[in-house]
Amino acid sequence: MSMIAAFYGGKSILITGATGFMGKVLMEKLFRTSPDLKVVYILVRPKQGQTLQQRVFQILDSKLFEKVKEVCPNVHEKIRAISADLNQNDFAISKEDMKELLSHTNIIFHCAATVRFDDHLRHAVQLNVTATQQLLLMASQMPKLEAFIHISTAFSNCNLKHIDEVVYPCPVEPKKIIDSMEWLDDAIIDEITPKLIGDWPNTYTYTKALGEVVVQQEGGNLNIAIIRPSIMGATWQEPFPGWVDNLNGPSGLIIAAGKGFLRSIRATPMAVADLIPADTVVNLTLAVGWYTAVHRPKSTLVYHCTSGNLNPCNWGKMGLQVLATFEKIPFERAFRRPNADFTTNNITTHYWNAVSHRAPAIIYDFYLRLTGRKPRMTKLMNRLLRTLSMLEYFVNRSWEWSTYNTEMLMSELSPEDQRVFNFDVRQLNWLEYIENYVLGVKKYLLKEDMAGIPEAKQHLKRLRNIHYLFNTALFLIAWRLLIARSQVARNVWFFIVSFCYKFLSYFRASSTLNV
Ligand SMILES: CCCCCCCCCCCCCCCC(=O)SCCNC(=O)CCNC(=O)[C@H](O)C(C)(C)COP(=O)(O)OP(=O)(O)OC[C@H]1O[C@@H](n2cnc3c(N)ncnc32)[C@H](O)[C@@H]1OP(=O)(O)O
Ligand SMILES: NC(=O)C1=CN([C@@H]2O[C@H](COP(=O)(O)OP(=O)(O)OC[C@H]3O[C@@H](n4cnc5c(N)ncnc54)[C@H](OP(=O)(O)O)[C@@H]3O)[C@@H](O)[C@H]2O)C=CC1
Incomplete structure (x- = not known):
């Protein structure tokens, strides 16, 4: 007893x-x-x-x-x-x-x-x-x-x-x-x-x-x-x-990362x-x-x-495990694919905040306005950035x-009490704990049904394809503009094209000889 x-x-x-x-x-x-x-x-x-x-x-x-x-x-x-x-x-x-x-x-x-x-x-x-x-x-x-x-x-x-x-x-x-x-x-x-x-x-x-x-x-x-x-x-x-019922501590950030809003955080891995x-x-x-x-x-x-x-356990390991869990247990209707990273100095933090947090929010709000809906992403992003700035102190120190x-x-407890009222954290397996934590956030905080996981995975695949398409289009546009304006870029471009052409010609000639 x-x-x-x-x-x-x-x-x-x-x-x-x-x-x-x-x-x-x-x-x-x-x-x-x-x-x-x-x-x-x-x-x-x-x-x-x-x-x-x-x-x-x-x-x-x-x-x-x-x-x-x-x-x-x-x-x-x-x-x-x-x-x-x-x-x-x-x-x-x-x-x-x-x-x-x-x-x-x-x-x-x-x-x-x-x-x-x-x-x-x-x-x-x-x-x-x-x-x-x-x-x-x-x-x-x-x-x-x-x-x-x-x-x-x-x-x-x-x-x-x-x-x-x-x-x-x-x-x-x-x-x-x-x-x-x-x-x-x-x-x-x-x-x-x-x-x-x-x-x-x-x-x-x-x-x-x-x-x-x-x-x-x-x-x-x-x-x-x-x-x-x-x-x-x-x-x-x-x-x-995995039971949790409020957004304090890491829970709110797990949601922000899983839904694709949180892309980077100034933290020491x-x-x-x-x-x-x-x-x-x-x-x-x-x-x-x-x-x-x-x-x-x-x-x-x-x-x-x-x-x-x-x-x-350090923040680097914890962050990786959180992201790995999203592969298995994604959240529904993500804004972007979960891909949060740690930055370690002020300049990169400002850069990623502008590029990965504010810019997508502005673009999305512009899209909402165009389609006659109320913009809300910039407000949400500002709130997230404020929360991040408040938590920074705790994720950059030990x-x-x-x-x-x-x-x-x-040592004063009986073996039975050590079992029933266990507070020995040496027995905690972090990877398992974090996986259950993310699952708990999904079930008890977001109230998402596990049956929705296949659809959530499909949604993430679509987001990945959109991401690749967007990046390719962006690269081509940037390159086209650069070629139009810079002689150096044009020279590089001609060098690459002629190199590819020569390589293909050589390849065709050698395969003809082999025959
Ligand atoms: C890749 C992943 C890496 C992970 C990496 C993790 C790093 C994680 C480091 C943590 C480090 C902590 C270390 C100290 C440990 C202690 O001893 S402290 C105890 C824990 N205390 C906290 O965590 C409190 C921190 N939170 C706050 O102080 C405030 O929420 C903030 C951050 C200042 C934000 O304030 P705000 O912008 O005014 O936003 P707020 O009104 O609070 O909430 C916004 C929305 O969330 C809702 N909400 C807020 N709080 C709650 C709640 N508790 N329950 C339900 N809903 C809530 C509100 O209802 C509101 O929704 P709407 O009504 O707008 O629809
Ligand atoms: N969460 C954490 O990460 C950590 C928490 N702690 C400490 O643990 C304790 C519990 O924290 P936690 O459970 O997370 O906090 P919560 O914010 O979840 O709960 C706070 C509790 O205090 C009650 N409360 C607040 N104001 C009043 C009021 N004016 N009159 C009556 N009740 C009030 C709230 O009631 P109501 O429901 O009505 O708002 C709620 O029950 C706190 O002392 C905290 O400092 C320590 C380290 C970490």
């Missing part, structure tokens, strides 16, 4: 960010391995005209929860959705709900965050720092609380090259930042943001670093642990390979692609929850959930994350 699964039995668990990518995988695993848990409270905000219950049912109706419904048929009764907005004071939770949360919660998994790189500093601070502070305050009033697990990111200290499993201080105290956000107006915040974030690449990583400091400073006597995942990708094994499957992160998170509650470490432990130091605590935890 798994000790971790048994530990969660009968427990009341509070999850923030349960409607997000990681939150869903976390809930799924909890219910599948500990169907006898008491209740999972989730803090949810009504969104896009959906009520809380509708949001919960939508999650439970997804393929991700199919296995859960078999092992825990009353799962919907065990999820208690609480209306909350983490941007508001006291999270705008009603008094009754707050009372229930405070008196029953045993474990907290704090996953909610804004993960947008370009979020306004005020909003990023509110969600990633102030909300964490408020949640800690709530936690300190929970008499039955056994552990508080805070999800951060391995990139919270990406301004360093080697990162240990410790909380690093920030140049400005989080409390001062929180206070200043209250009285500074947006224009001033915009102006000081670059100075405040210093050598962090964006407001996301900066505020996640501040969030960690808050956890350390204001955790008081709570039993706390911090988990730092790197780039979270589709599931590796559980509940099935040898830089480590520190991807980590979502189910690996969740297994570690649940193991940390158990360890923190049962062993009550004296200080706040930080756990790195990364792949680079144990089983490294980091070293130490994993002493994560390895210590692994």
Whole structure:
């Protein structure tokens, strides 16, 4: 019997960010391995005209929860959705709900965050720092609380090259930042943001670093642990390979490459692609929850959930495998044949952006206009280029994350727990994982049917023929123009023609002699 699964039995668990990518995988695993848990409270905000219950049912109706419904048929009764907005004071939770949360919660998994790189500093601070502070305050009033697990990111200290499993201080105290956000107006915040974030690449990583400091400073006597995942990708094994449901991290770029929009990216092929499957992160998170509650470490432990130091894969290898998978599993209605490449300097990046991204978009929009349709490709391409520029920082550097605590935890698990809550990335086969990832993007994100693969392959063949035809026509036109204008080109042309003629004459003469 798994000790971790048994530990969660009968427990009341509070999850923030349960409607997000990681939150869903976390809930799924909890219910599948500990169907006898008491209740999972989730803090949810009504969104896009959906009520809380509708949001919960939508999650439970997804393929991700199919296995859960078999092992825990009353799962919907065990999820208690609480209306909350983490941007508001006291999270705008009603008094009754707050009372229930405070008196029953045993474990907290704090996953909610804004993960947008370009979020306004005020909003990023509110969600990633102030909300964490408020949640800690709530936690300190929970008499039955056994552990508080805070999800951060391995990139919270990406301004360093080697990162240990410790909380690093920030140049400005989080409390001062929180206070200043209250009285500074947006224009001033915009102006000081670059100075405040210093050598962090964006407001996301900066505020996640501040969030960690808050956890350390204001955790008081709570039993706390911090988990730092790197780039979270589709599931590796559980509940099935390849599950993914948002465009963050590599998923959006896989779509852009597979549909033929993404032709080149400024990335260092040898830089480590520190991807980590979502189910690996969740297994570690649940193991940390158990360890923190049962062993009550004296200080706040930080756990790195990364792949680079144990089983490294680089962007070059990953990119090639993604492209190889498109040969077998193409996406439908591609704009161009998938053929993304890495560039390594600014000049080639600008060149390929102009030639391979902007020019085809302009030509296609011109064609759309001619045929009476609304142009849209240039807008889409601009958005892709903006996304690429935001991700560039992460695909041109490598980091070293130490994993002493994560390895210590692994050694503390029983063989059964090591199997059920496996977070040993050394066992990950990258080629297989990436293939399943691309397949998952096709099935669960693009919602494309596998039966459409032959037609998608035919479409790619047509695109290849159009590509060859276009290139040949372009070459002939360019050559014709050159010959008309340049004596050197004419001389070269006559030399080639006369050489071919002589060669053919010689060939004909020698074959006549042989007869
Ligand atoms: C050959 C291949 C090589 C592969 C090579 C890979 C390299 C991959 C490196 C990654 C490196 C990360 C390393 C940090 C790891 C962390 O710790 S960070 C956690 C992950 N966070 C992220 O990835 C967030 C990054 N994304 C962003 O910050 C913003 O989306 C961007 C990039 C600034 C773009 O913003 P934007 O232009 O305003 O576009 P946005 O409104 O966000 O979205 C555009 C459309 O996509 C949709 N959309 C956006 N997000 C989502 C979503 N999550 N779910 C569903 N739809 C969405 C929107 O609905 C919108 O659609 P429409 O409503 O227009 O129809
Ligand atoms: N994805 C990744 O690559 C990585 C993620 N992480 C960390 O993992 C955690 C989970 O990330 P991930 O699941 O990918 O993120 P998602 O963007 O998928 O989910 C974010 C969650 O936070 C919730 N949330 C956001 N704002 C509010 C609000 N004002 N009130 C209530 N809830 C809110 C969202 O709710 P709603 O559905 O209503 O929007 C959603 O449930 C985060 O802490 C992130 O920093 C760390 C490393 C990598």
